[in-house]
Amino acid sequence: MAHAPRPSSFPRWVALADGFTLALVVLAAAIVVTGGLRVHVWGLALSVTGAWRPAVCAALVAAVRHAAFRGDSLWRRLTRLFGPLGDPFLEPHDGAPIPAREIATVAALMAAATLVMTCPQVFRLDAVKDLGDPLFSIWRLAWVAHQIVRDPLHLFEANLYYPSRLTLAYSDSMVLPGILTAPFFWLGVPAVPLYNVVLLSTFVLAGVAMYVLVRSLTGHRPAAWVAGVAFAFYPFRFQHYYQMELLWACWMPLVLWAVHRTLSRGRWRDGLMAGGAFAAQMLSCMYFGLFLAAYLVPVGGTLAFGSGRLVRAVKPLAAGAVLASVLLVPLVWPYAHARQELGERSPSEVLSFSSTPQDYLVAQQTNVVWGNLLGRGSHGPEDSFPGIVIVVLALV
DSSP states (O other): OOOOOOGGGSOHHHHHHHHHHHHHHHHHHHHHHHSOEEEEETTEEEEEOOSHHHHHHHHHHHHHHHHHOOSSOHHHHHHHHTSEETTTTOOOTTSOOEEHHHHHHHHHHHHHHHHHHTTTGGGGTTOOSOSSHHHHHHHHHHHHHHHHHHOGGGTTOOSSSTTOSOGGGGSOOOHHHHHHHHHHHHTTOOHHHHHHHHHHHHHHHHHHHHHHHHHHHHOOHHHHHHHHHHHHTOHHHHHTTTOGGGGOOTHHHHHHHHHHHHHHHOOHHHHHHHHHHHHHHHHHOHHHHHHHHHHHHHHHHHHHHHHTOHHHHHHHHHHHHHHHHHHHHHHHHHHHHHHHHHOOOOHHHHHHTSOOGGGGGOBOTTOTTTHHHHBOOSSSGGGGOOOSHHHHHHHO
16 A cells, blocks of 8 residues: 655655645635735835735645655645644643644634624625724734834834823733734735734634533533533624734633643643633733733632642642743833833722622613613613523523
8 A cells, every 4th residue: 555655755756745735725815805905025125916826826836746746745745734632732621632723723713603793794894884993903002013113112102192201001012913014014914904914813713722622521512512602602702703813812722721731730841831721811802811810819829739740740830830920020110110100090980890790690771682672872881781591501
């Protein structure tokens, strides 16, 4: 029986052809999403506005490559490269690795659900409905992309409210989303379509992250699907649809996933992953990062003592805490300065935005299903409404 040649025995031109094919596919997808790419290279303006050209070129290159070299297909190479993701990545309680194909399927279906749940946003990626928070978020992303390569030591010295200093700390700075989107700003991708794509991607990332957590804890795919969908499309997310920082929740399930792994195995790399994911949450949305910290202390402690594994997990978790502290040091001074300059919210203001038990039974009037029956306003403490289906499924 003939075996496919090992990767090392591939002709170099095959690897180049495969890489070129994938690059063309990515380019075509980017054009579809953004409406076109415009790049300035050495003073020359280059623009690509038609997705069909790179798509056709990708198909032709792939056809020629597979006709000339039948030893191993591009699909098999990708499957071998991104096959089952074993240790130290996604491994559920039964020890069987979660295949990359499963994660890719979850991501694809979450993306499809996002397009349906947020429709018609996908048809108007070049526009925003609200001219407040979305434009402010676009500015924050663009500022990080601008400053991170020019003067990163003065990242928080933003170009507003002069002569005040460290003004990026007047709100959630979203440093990590800004870094992740920076290459697209540098390539000249239009800001509004880029913002909308990032906003929609937060739903996909949240769903996939929760799927990974529940799948790893239970080994049960239907349970992971329910949890992923519930977390990705929780009513709270739509009530804060225009506040991008409050949509970056994907890191929280990954922190819990890494904490559970650390308690189960006591390995340093799991503890470091927990600390890195926590820092990522703080750098994406400080509100959720602080809420998560308050949650992890009692819940993580209870899990550790209840499982009797605290002794072997304490050092890896402490290492993760040190890593998170180092990564978050740049945030301390700007926000301490902003607190000293602006003060804090008054107790009455905090109380006005706090939920009471009855607020969990009140929906927004914009809620399609429950707005007419349980709605009473457009924004406020009623943001706590969890929906009905999620509660019923939890009870079941």
